[in-house]
Amino acid sequence: MTDLTNYPPSSQWHDWTELDAKAWPGKVERNYALVPTTCFNCEAACGLLAYIDKETGEIAKFEGNPEHPASRGRNCAKGPATLNQVNDPERILYPLRRVGPRGGGHWERISWDDALDEIGERLRTAFEEDRHNEVVYHVGRPGEDGYTERVLQAWGVDGHNSHTNICSSNARIGYQSWMGHDRPSADYANAEVIFLISSHLESGHYFNPHAQRIIEAQSKGATIIAVDPRLSNTGSKADFWLPTWPGTEPFMLLAIARLLIENGTWQKDFVERWTNWETYLRQTRPDLPVEFDSMEQALLDEYAEYTPEAAEEIAGIDAETIREIADIIGRHPGKLASHTWRSASAGNLGGWQVARCLFFLNVLTASVATEGG
Template identity: 30%
Template sequence: MKVLGACPLDCPDGCSWVVDVEDGVAVGLRGNKAHPVTRGALCVKVNRYLEQLKSDERITFPMRRVGRKGEGRFERITWDEALDEIATRLHGVVAEHGGEAIWPFHGTGSLGYIQGLEGFSGRRFFNVLGASLHDPTICSVAGTLGVKYTLGTSGGMDPEDFVHSKLILLWGTNPLSSGHHGWKFIQDSGAYTVAIDPVRSRTAERCDEHLAPLPGTDAALALGLMHVIVSMGAQDDAFIAEHTVGWDEFRTRIAEFTPDRVAEITGLPVERIVALGERIARTRPTAIRASQGMQRHAGGGMALRALACLPGVTGDWAIPGGGLHYSTSGHFDLNTAGLVRFDLLPHPVRTLSMTRLGEGLLETEGPPVKALFVIAANPVGSNPDQRGVRRGLAREDLFTVVLEHFPTDTVDYADIVLPATMQPEHLDVLAAYGNLYLVWNEPAVPPPGECRSTTETFRQLARRMGLTEPALYDSDEELAAQLLKGHDLDRLRREGFLKVSPRPVPVDKVRFVSDRAAMAGHDPLPAYIPPADPGDGLVLISAASHYFLNTTFGNNPELRRRAGDPMVTLHPDDAAARGIADGDRITVANDRGSFEAIAEVSDRVRPGVAATPKGRWAKHSGGSTVNATVAERDSDFGGGAVFHDNRVRITPRVAAARLDAVAAGID
């Protein structure tokens, strides 16, 4: 039997897959050849998904903590015992502190609207209790707001239109490791490709040209490229007159960013900046692909504002194959309000920031957080300020419930662990953020042991707490129908995917001057905001791994083997200045924390920059990871994270290496 499903993971591609089932067991998994983006292929990570599904490490029954928080020692309990304890503790929290003392902390372990997606699953239950709202600031909020300020929508160009492009700028993105299906359309275009990335990534190596600016200087580079275009008189005056707002003011701002000034800011040669500006000026259509990594710094929102303006200067927004592709989420017309039902809240409640979990658990007052539900998330591995997150989770007066598949670093801090289903074991609906397809996920196999879907867990918990709101007991099929109101649900379920009609981009006009930005307290014009880490040393960026997806697959034996030991790449000049050779064991540290790794000395990174992949589990990496060094600090728009605005000191572990040699008897 073949069952159509959908990859749930935090990747722009939103793949449609096919599960082969024999006698109730999943025996094969492959990409759906009929899906125009998936085209029969999955990635190196998801190709091992069935190993995860059947792993001996799966959590398959409820557990209660028996050791200290952080030790990861548990005893098996029944579902009745788990539900009774959770219900009793939540009733007590609400009675003593009010519902806002409960924090439902959702991550992107699943992008399914029914079972996950940063707060959709279980939100009705928490609304009835009056729990705090969870603001998913950790991923893309700064860039999303930046694009919205310029275009009125977060939706950009359809990536399938890349086939019409003549020039494609891959700006701060590495699709061959994180969303490789879009690369197929880029290849099919035959366009001249330019990678703009501090690291010569797998994608950059395949491009015609690679520019390596200093991290966090993208807005300055974008404004400098527009300076070159305008200096040539190559702006599209007709498009600007009819389809933009604030050109005169913006032109004055562009004039400030001369190639010489931009070269000083970005660390790029002047002639490379001018040459790329001239290439853009004479090439129509030009497309820009940017992803979430480039906006994770102090000026990330402004960087995306500037990028969204560039096709407005050249007129590319009016040409098929031209424009900016950051996220397609703004194109989906889904009834999310009917799904989450904020009308069930008994009164207005506060919002807690996902990016500031440590602060929220340690410093929040009025009331303090007394109960934490962690759903589709592993904040010890994925959040900034790893030390602060651990301190917050270690509070004995904090009741923590974790819904999980595996014993992650976060599970080790739970009071109650509930076994959750994985994607082939439940119903779900997904919308890609890298293309225009809705995808249906049909349950293919029964869950192992006592695993329950997230929706069923909250239905059972609502019943145990005596909650009478009928909406809390809607089935998964009813939830899907409410979400997809106005869409052909039967066709989606039958065919497995459905392309939505794109909304206009820009919604009205390209707003070089944004009143909405000004009302939010920002410069109404695109600007360059420098990186803000007050530390010294090298800038450390932690981009997506080729083998892990956030921390998903961080426990897969084969993918861990392929990834090898934790590595940090340094430029030869920076390594020599620190007495570090290729293969040395090193310590990476700042005032926030530290981790250990192996040095890779290579010119794949530019001078002044160090790079390491994210996604490691601390328990498999010496007890800490790169996020031990990242600040719990906000970007310019929306309180986004600043993972790449991070300075560190890197030193060789000479003394430790000598001790190891003595222990091995080789010194």
């Protein structure tokens, strides 16, 4: 009799026997080798264990890998469902070359050697004839760490298209403008305030590893603020659900920013050390001395119109709630974890300002590269 455990202990992965659930009510034992692998149904790349039936050599199922440092054995439903891709009768297993007119739907099987030779020849001819702009690379979701980009650049090709260009770029440019890095990953596990905009926990993004840590942080006392016109999964779990009018998120964020400055709860030392405030003052406020003490007045003037009352009028969130949220954020310096993912950025004109304004709150509260920020 085996003890009931959540996962087979790793010491037994090479030789694991359990009852076949599909054979129920019969009690049929199956012997497996459990092979660690990775789910790539989203970029979180959670760990999976492939249960290889030792008798047939086939994958019987996928379960979570408890040894994986990010997913820790927990996956969303898409992880175990990877088996459907392995067994999909329409899965493409070898290179195919189009036969007949484009869109005609006719293909012939060719060898890898033929495919690589033909593609290589076409690329080479294009480069020799200086037609680099006629080469475009499309990838669904870039899952590697920039290697392909370097190859394309070495070839002199800048034609790159991906899912990210449409979905992510507006948010990324907002982050890029702050710090030259377009994809921060907040430390939700140690945060005390978690501020999420758009798609959330287990609704396509905030992948399972993030979702685990966000809810763990909430169970330790963190406040979750979810901005989304929909009552999303996260909205329903959040301490504050803010259904802003789509496209007005930046206005509300700047109202919160202004309150942090007005309330004196912004972290001046951080802003002084890490932002280019001198340039800002020189270019926008020649009437003020270029010294950090001028910044408070300059920022209050700059954001004068962003009052909670104006935010209520424009974004549809009542002024008192905005004040309450600014108060909570201001009481947790260094511990604000935030992210926008991504519809508020991608779906609205000027949406790149969403990430920019949201990260402004991180900067004002010194929640950048901190434990919990």
